Amino acid sequence: MSGNLIDVAVVLNGKKVTASVAPDQSLLAFVRDHGCKSVKCACETTNCGLCTVWLDGRAVLSCAVPMVRANGHEVTTLEGLQAESADFARCMAEEGAEQCGFCSPGLIMNVLAMEREIRDRSVAQGIEPAMPTEDDMNAYLAGNLCRCTGYTSQRRAIRRYMESRFGAASDDAPVRAGEGE
Template sequence: MELKLTLNGRAVAASVEADTLLIDFLRAQGCLSVKRGCETANCGLCTVLMDGTPVLSCSVLALRAAGHHVQTLEGLQEEAADFTAFIADQGAEQCGFCNPGFVMNTVALLRENPDPTDDEIRAYLAGNLCRCSGYEGQLRGIRAYLDHKKGRG
């Protein structure tokens, strides 16, 4: 079946099988930031933005993305660069495996709510599993970034 979508700002057309998962399609397109973790839609490692909304690409058929705009971390480098340094500064990217999912969800959060409370940040990032940091480092990093943007940091 023919799949046409916009991937990181460029038109993409490819032939896919009806049961191809979006994660597999994206990785075949060179988007290696999209990682396979639990394969049960529980860890957040495969998070991408479809039309600006976070989706778990391990639980979406590629053909469901037809006609949509899909963004991966590869397509959000400039937007993400602003706050990833703050997350790293807090020691929150120890092994880095979960980082793309956190970054994708943080981008979506800040687009939706540019001034979230700590509880709103925690709620938005709740679906991302991290085995190294305990999540507080990510929260501190995002908060430090937001404070810096407001001139308080």
């Protein structure tokens, strides 16, 4: 913390929160101080994705957002998306894909952001939202590191979830682990 405190106000998970913060306090530190412990820090170099939150609905790394920049904006963490994330969480659990669970909140935030972006873009283009390809999903989520799973189980969970939202793509039929592989 350095410098004089600055008053900030954000809408955190739908509730207005005001505080006086150091100008260089990170959004990550702020949301954790305000009870959102799902948001984790694991790298300090913007490489891991564990601190992913939504800033005005877009997934960003909260470690790299100074609080003064978030001032006046809407911040969403997994604490504020409990109902919205339940279906995907179930897909993860059924695959055992959470493992240690430490990276799960950041991943969930980005998976839901991806789903949202697909919808928003198809609305903008006036087309039906479509199931993302395996490559699209890997590319979108590349910034979410996981050391436990080797990602394969996460992919199964993400694919199942996206299929439940967008319908199965014709060319890659859903395959559960250990079935038909």
